[in-house]
Amino acid sequence: MTTKSPLMVLAISVLLFGSCGIKPEKDDEVAVLETRYGRIVIEFLPRIAPNHVENFKSLVREGFYDETKFHRIVKDSKSRPSAIQGGDPNTINGDPSIWGAGQRGQRMVRAEFSSLKHERGIVSAARRSDDINSATSQFFICVDAQPGFDNQYSIFGRVIDGMNVVDSIARAPTELKGEKPVDPVVVNRAYLARRGEIQ
Numbered sequence: 001m002t003t004k005s006p007l008m009v010l011a012i013s014v015l016l017f018g019s020c021g022i023k024p025e026k027d028d029e030v031a032v033l034e035t036r037y038g039r040i041v042i043e044f045l046p047r048i049a050p051n052h053v054e055n056f057k058s059l060v061r062e063g064f065y066d067e068t069k070f071h072r073i074v075k076d077s078k079s080r081p082s083a084i085q086g087g088d089p090n091t092i093n094g095d096p097s098i099w100g101a102g103q104r105g106q107r108m109v110r111a112e113f114s115s116l117k118h119e120r121g122i123v124s125a126a127r128r129s130d131d132i133n134s135a136t137s138q139f140f141i142c143v144d145a146q147p148g149f150d151n152q153y154s155i156f157g158r159v160i161d162g163m164n165v166v167d168s169i170a171r172a173p174t175e176l177k178g179e180k181p182v183d184p185v186v187v188n189r190a191y192l193a194r195r196g197e198i199q
Contacts (some may be wrong), residue, residue, distance in 0.1 A: 027053075030160070030198065031060055034189045035070075037169060040141070040162035041198060042123050045155065048114040052125050052135065052156035055109045057192060059137055065190035067092045070169050071099040072179045074140060081170035082146055085126055086187060087138040096180065106136035111154050118142050118149040121166075123157035143170045161198070 033040040044053045059065060065087060072085035089106075090098045109125065111132040118124060122142045125135035132152070141159060142149075143166060159166060172181045 028194055028196075029057070029192050030195055031056065031157070032191055032193055032198070033065070033162075033187050035165060035169070035185050035187055037185060038162060038165040040165050041160050042157045043160045043195075044157045045116070048116060049112040049125075049154050049156035051109050052112055052154050055107065055135075055137075056139070056156065060190050060192055063190075064089070064137060065187050068187050069099075069184035070181065070187070071096075071184055072140075073170055073172065073174055073181055075174075075179055081143050083140040083142050084166060084169045085138060085140040087126070089137065091184065099180065100138070102136050102138065108133060109135045109154075111135070112156070113151045114155060116155045118146040118153070118155065120144050121159040121163055122155055123159065124149065124153040124155045127153065141166050143167065 027044050027046050029044065031042040031044070033042070044057070046053045068086055068089060069091035070084045070086040071088055071091045073081050074083040074085060076082045085100070088100055089103055090101060111127075116122070120142055124140055124142070126138035126140050127136075128134040135154060139156075140153075169181075169185045172183065172185065174181055
């Protein structure tokens with residue numbers, strides 16, 4: 001009986017079990033949102049919110065988000081911007097009074113909560129206030145940490161490039177005592193790309 005060196009045992013272990021370890025929490029496909037302020041690149045977190053990720057990707061592939069607006073600048077109790085919200089098809093050509101209401105018949109996605117926190121750059125699914133399982137196409141991007149959102153909204157991505165753009169959108173003037181931007185920023189185009197394709 002021969003004995004194996006520790007180095008050989010390690011090499012064999014890597015070969016046999018290396019592919020059985022924890023899978024990466026991110027995937028290689030990212031979403032790019034092009035605006036007049038610049039682009040926002042979002043990486044997905046399919047391990048924690050596979051249904052929300054697939055829903056968002058499917059809508060991007062359909063061109064759903066093209067020409068939608070960031071229609072809401074969420075503010076905290078001190079009126080400081082805490083998140084920007086977009087993704088409502090009503091913002092393309094609907095009356096501003098119904099922006100944020102969504103449209104009937106949109107596919108709803110059940111909540112997918114995780115241990116991740118709503119920190120700066122997190123992308124999460126917006127929903128109706130009375131139903132945690134009512135997320136559709138709308139989403140928000142956190143400008144800073146929002147612990148009150150944890151386990152209330154489903155995190156499915158994070159911004160990996162373009163937080164300066166998010167900050168610019170968040171600083172836009174809003175209607176008096178409101179959260180609606182005076183001049184909402186339009187998503188000119190949204191598309192999926194591989195990380196290596198992003199320059």
